[in-house]
Amino acid sequence: MKKLKFVLIAGLLSLNSYALDLEVPSAHKASYLLVAVSGFKTGRDKADSENIFSNKIGKGSEDSGVWSNINKRHKKISNTVYLTHYSKNSELDSVMRLTLDENGECKKSQGLIMMVNSWGAKMSQKLAERYLKKCGTLPDLTILVDGILKPTTAAYTDSILAFNCVNYYQLVSKLHGNTIENCKNHEVGFNRKSDLFNAHIETEWYGSDKAQQLIEKYLNRELAPMFTKELYDIDYQKGLD
Numbered sequence: 694m695k696k697l698k699f700v701l702i703a704g705l706l707s708l709n710s711y712a713l714d715l716e717v718p719s720a721h722k723a724s725y726l727l728v729a730v731s732g733f734k735t736g737r738d739k740a741d742s743e744n745i746f747s748n749k750i751g752k753g754s755e756d757s758g759v760w761s762n763i764n765k766r767h768k769k770i771s772n773t774v775y776l777t778h779y780s781k782n783s784e785l786d787s788v789m790r791l792t793l794d795e796n797g798e799c800k801k802s803q804g805l806i807m808m809v810n811s812w813g814a815k816m817s818q819k820l821a822e823r824y825l826k827k828c829g830t831l832p833d834l835t836i837l838v839d840g841i842l843k844p845t846t847a848a849y850t851d852s853i854l855a856f857n858c859v860n861y862y863q864l865v866s867k868l869h870g871n872t873i874e875n876c877k878n879h880e881v882g883f884n885r886k887s888d889l890f891n892a893h894i895e896t897e898w899y900g901s902d903k904a905q906q907l908i909e910k911y912l913n914r915e916l917a918p919m920f921t922k923e924l925y926d927i928d929y930q931k932g933l934d
Contacts, residue, residue: 715830718856718918722804722833724771725912726791727764728820731757731777732811732897733841733868733890745774745787758901759808759838769912771803776820778812778843785820792828799828806911807835807855808904810897811868814840814849821854831856831929833918834911838900839863839870839881839893849873852932857921859907861900865892875931877921879903 736754741747809817840849848871862870868890921927
């Protein structure tokens with residue numbers, strides 16, 4: 694138990710040490726890697742189980758709002774990749790390789806944007822932690838859509854590791870997200886009685902559509918590099934606490 698406590702404390706100290714060293718973006722990157730992390734009831738076809746470039750839906754799984762709605766064509770996108778809420782470490786390794794140049798150094802001119810749904814919340818932050826550790830910086834933008842803690846139905850409430858965070862959530866279903874301290878929060882309202890997960894699914898598609906529009910504005914430089922700070926005075930460093 695003592696060893697476990699030491700590891701946890703060391704990990705927290707490591708994250709906090711970045712808070713003073715991070716260079717806040719003052720300009721947009723030349724290109725961006727886009728990562729879509731799918732959630733509850735979604736998954737990739739077994740034939741493409743670790744192909745991060747495949748968004749082919751597996752048998753018995755449902756389509757993912759973030760996989761379907763994320764942009765694949767914008768000139769500022771270097772690659773679009775697809776993760777699930779149960780992606781393996783090897784898949785995260787594959788994504789991280791796309792952040793490096795031929796010399797194994799982090800690409801300074803390439804940023805990182807993530808669109809995340811439901812149970813994918815924790816997986817996206819696992820990738821963000823790797824990115825922070827390797828490249829010493831944060832994702833430029835993370836959009837969370839009704840984040841849930843896997844394997845429970847509890848809402849994901851941890852602060853997000855990102856320079857800009859936007860969160861779409863609803864409180865109608867028993868399966869729902871909640872506000873995030875260092876995000877711009879948008880509650881999605883529904884005129885219905887409480888249910889198990891229907892509003893959660895509706896929010897997945899509504900929120901991911903809104904998220905894509907927001908990403909488009911960011912890629913078009915209609916939003917500042919640190920727009921949540923400038924517009925809403927949101928402190929990204931809360932994710933490092």
